[in-house]
Amino acid sequence: MFEKILIANRGEIACRVIKTARKMGIKTVAVYSDADAGALHVEMADEAVHIGPAPVNQSYIVIDKILDAIRRTGAQAVHPGYGFLSERAEFAEALARVGVAFIGPPVGAIEAMGDKITSKKLAAEAGVSTVPGYMGLIDDAEHAVKIAKEIGYPVMIKASAGGGGKGMRIAWSDEEAREGFERSKSEAASSFGDDRIFIEKFVTQPRHIEIQVLGDRHGNCVYLGERECSIQRRNQKVIEEAPSPFLDAATRKAMGEQAVALAKAVDYCSAGTVEFIVDGERNFYFLEMNTRLQVEHPVTELITGIDLVEQMIRVAAGEALSFGQDEVRLNGWAMESRLYAEDPYRNFLPSIGRLTRYRPPAEEAGSGHAVRNDTGVFEGGEISMYYDPMIAKLCSWGPDRAAAIETMRGALDAFEVEGIGHNLPFLSAVMDHPRFVAGALTTAFIAEEYSEGFAGATLGxxxxxxxxxxxxxxxxxxxxxxxxxxxxxxxxxxxxxxxxxxxxxxxxxxxxxxxxxxxxxxxxxxxxxxxxxxxxxxxxxxxxxxxxxxxxxxxxxxxxxxxxxxxxxxxxxxxxxxxxxxxxxAQMPEKAPPDTSKLLLCPMPGLVVKISVAEGDEVYDGQPLAMVEAMKMENVLRAERKAKVAKILARPGDSLAVDDVIMEFE
Missing domain, CATH: 3.30.700.30 (Glycoprotein, Type 4 Pilin)
Structure with a gap:
């Protein structure tokens, strides 16, 4: 077994890996950027190495800097967490060249499954059900429109190297296909350094259900049940649960066996996830395989009792799985609520700043309920604009779904966060929503139930x-x-x-x-x-x-x-x-709020990427006016009505705060 591992990541996942390593008696090395010098994962690790400035392309995803940290500390293995370098084959290859173990799958599996176009072809060859689509390279926006028409609207436009909802758009028309292609291509290039795009049929009334697989280097591979991940916003998961309230035993078995077949087809070992889209008739189609630990892995751990990080470490050290498929048991129900630094009252726009108060509910594990909180922040720490906006993953467990929901409600009620915008009110509202309680979920849940945005829950x-x-x-x-x-x-x-x-x-x-x-x-x-x-x-x-x-x-x-x-x-x-x-x-007059109808205000802290109009232009309802990038996502700001641009006060490259004026209208 390894004596020391380096975690090539940050935040809550780095803290999560450190906890398991500590339990196993393994020393840990953290890496950190300028922005993370006082971060929780740095404090928790046995050693820490500074690797550069705050932007990820100057620190966390620079392979040479990680290799230098390994040389300086003598780490024998690297856990990549998720995101960053976790699915970069060249990183695993670089580790192999210096004799350091990669706590993840083989390079061939990363290459095969990391490319969504290649993975879909391999899935079809392995007998896995796939969504109709165009797997070739797309030349330009007009080519994208032609393909979309041939497949039939609606279509999903996706980055080949994508993940986490980035580089992904749904198009219902030619115009949306053109704009979706351009935005997906731009986001993909910015986030992954790979701007290849593919298009597939968008399944209506879909559920996003994924299968957790775990394999070793001795040919053993099992599936650990499924996770329901249908509560999403902009293709970013918000609430996950295990098992799914929709699947029956036969469908679970069929999906699990196909997931294992795909994993074996690429000689997969370590933890991985095969994602499916499932329609209302329980027909399921392969979406992609994530060759890494998933954000939502705790719900699987809570219902199986299996520590996935520990299994990844043991597999990387050459050990065989100590259990087979017949020994996997699903016990009870688990929920995960992702706490994000975003303002639900302002269309979930990112929020940054200092956590003036951060008091999670107490973690506990009993026979009738459990609460777990995976986090990487602390009271007094700062939420930076450079990284993902997730603050914590609050998890609950109960003997059944109703009990898990009730435990989550209580935990959310007791979670104190001040100093930044956050989505705790929204998470609480979802837990009480009749449709969620009934398990009647699709990936359109948020868009359908909160089509006008979130203005707070209405209490009885x-x-x-x-x-x-x-x-x-x-x-x-x-x-x-x-x-x-x-x-x-x-x-x-x-x-x-x-x-x-x-x-x-x-x-x-x-x-x-x-x-x-x-x-x-x-x-x-x-x-x-x-x-x-x-x-x-x-x-x-x-x-x-x-x-x-x-x-x-x-x-x-x-x-x-x-x-x-x-x-x-x-x-x-x-x-x-x-x-x-x-x-x-009752006799006092109400003070009217200031009139901002003639101003375009920056809705979030971010960087101005593009100004799409000029002073004197006449703009129409829905026309793009500007683009602001925040927390790795590009946000297009559109005109709400016809108007004439009187003055433009911001320029590309400007860093703006919330409510800074971008332009004025006559």
């Missing part, structure tokens, strides 16, 4: 009533605290009222309160009193309470006149006023 009246009861309880605690402080200063207290008006989420509740030890009895005019118990104290940002016998977890911040309460995807401004104050407040 009963939930709002419980929050109102808690807010009244919290307000009385604030009043008691203020009374004690005033009494200490002036040698007398002040009278605390009993009657209050609580307004939140468009609802108004008139309540009366009565303190009873640590509890507060909150009475509503239309029903029995509600008893509220909580250990929450004024100033604490996370509240755990029992309201009318129901457990409640919420983020709470005191604001003038009440509280800001965040719960189950809703972000609520809660006012708690005396009846007279509420009467007067």
């Amino acid at each position: 009246r009963e939930t709002l009533r419980r929050l109102a009861a808690f807010a009244a309880h919290a307000h009385v605690l604030n009043e008691e605290r203020a009374s004690k402080i005033l009494g200490a200063i002036q040698n007398h207290g002040r009278r605390i009222g009993r009657d209050w008006v609580v307004q939140l989420g468009g609802e108004r509740f008139e309540v009366s309160t009565e303190r009873d030890g640590f509890d507060t009895l909150v009475a509503f005019p239309d029903g029995p009193g509600t008893r509220v118990f909580s250990t929450w104290q004024p100033g604490e940002q996370l509240a755990r309470a029992t309201v009318g016998g129901h457990a409640l977890v919420a983020k709470v911040r005191t604001i003038p006149g009440g509280f800001r309460i965040r719960h189950r995807g809703a972000d609520l401004k809660v006012s708690v006023l005396s009846p007279r104050h509420a009467e007067l407040a």
Whole structure:
């Protein structure tokens, strides 16, 4: 077994590999860029080597710099994580030349499966069901349109060397095929250094289901069940689960056997994933094979009890698998929610900055539930514009799907993140969505259910009533605290009222309160009193309470006149006023927001790649105006209506902050 391994990656996956290596008694080496000098993976590793500036093309994907770090530390093997160099055959070859083990598959498998065009041909030869498409090279946008017409719209335009949703577009028309080809080609060149594109039929009502495979160098290969990855946004997975709520045993077996057949066809060893698209009739088609560890591997680990990173290390060291297919058992259900640094209220645009508060829920493993959080950040750390926006992978396990969802709900409620935009509210909203709960998923779930964007979850009246009861309880605690402080200063207290008006989420509740030890009895005019118990104290940002016998977890911040309460995807401004104050407040005029209708504002921190219009141009609804690159994704900003460009204030190459003005209109 290896004594020391180097992790050629960063963030949460580097931390994840270090945990398993530490468990196995193997020393670890981290590599880091200027931006990651204080990163968590650097702190966790036994050694760390600086490899260059923040941009990945000057640090993490420069093979010579990784080789130099290996020479300096004497590492015997390299785990590539995912992304970066994980699927670069030339990296595995470079390691072989210096006698260092690559903790991944053979070079031939990487080459065969890393190219989506070649992989589809090999899959067909191995008897794997494939999607109709054009596997040859595409000359230009017009050639792409011709091919798309022959296949029949809708089509998927994809980068041959792609992954992670980059270099991928769906086209429903000739115009979308032209633009999709250009954007995919540009993103592919930028992200992978390979701008080859292919086109295939887009399957309607699709589910994205993938099979985890694991092979060794002795000819053994098994599949470890499937993962449902249909909750996606812009082809980027957001929520994954294992097993799939859609597959039956026969389909699972057929998909698993085809995945193993493909792996054996390329002499695959190590962990890998064969991805399929599955239609409503459970017909499945090969998409691609990822010759690396997947981001969502924890859900497979939770239902199988198999540490995939450990297996990868053992296989790379020449060991045979210690179990066969008949010994693989799927136990319970697991969920993974990807916590991203993005603002769901601004169309999920990337967010960067300092994590002023980062308090994940406690990890735990019991007979009835489990919570796991794979992360690479810490409170006080920074989210950089140079890397992927994922902060953490929050996972839950339960004996069945309903239990796994309920555990995830509680974990999301308790997850505290401040300082940057993040998608915790959206993840919570999905967990409560009736269609998600029913398992009626497709890859279009987010586009269909949140077609107008995400504006926060809408809570039912009963939930709002419980929050109102808690807010009244919290307000009385604030009043008691203020009374004690005033009494200490002036040698007398002040009278605390009993009657209050609580307004939140468009609802108004008139309540009366009565303190009873640590509890507060909150009475509503239309029903029995509600008893509220909580250990929450004024100033604490996370509240755990029992309201009318129901457990409640919420983020709470005191604001003038009440509280800001965040719960189950809703972000609520809660006012708690005396009846007279509420009467007067109703007479106050509302302040109108500033008019920005004649401005194109930068919606995210990023780099201006292109300005598509000139001053004086007349633009039409939907016309591209500018392109901004952020966190490795190109974002086209379009006109919302007809207008005339009056002034352009930004130029290609400019780095902009959120809401910086790009151009003005007459």
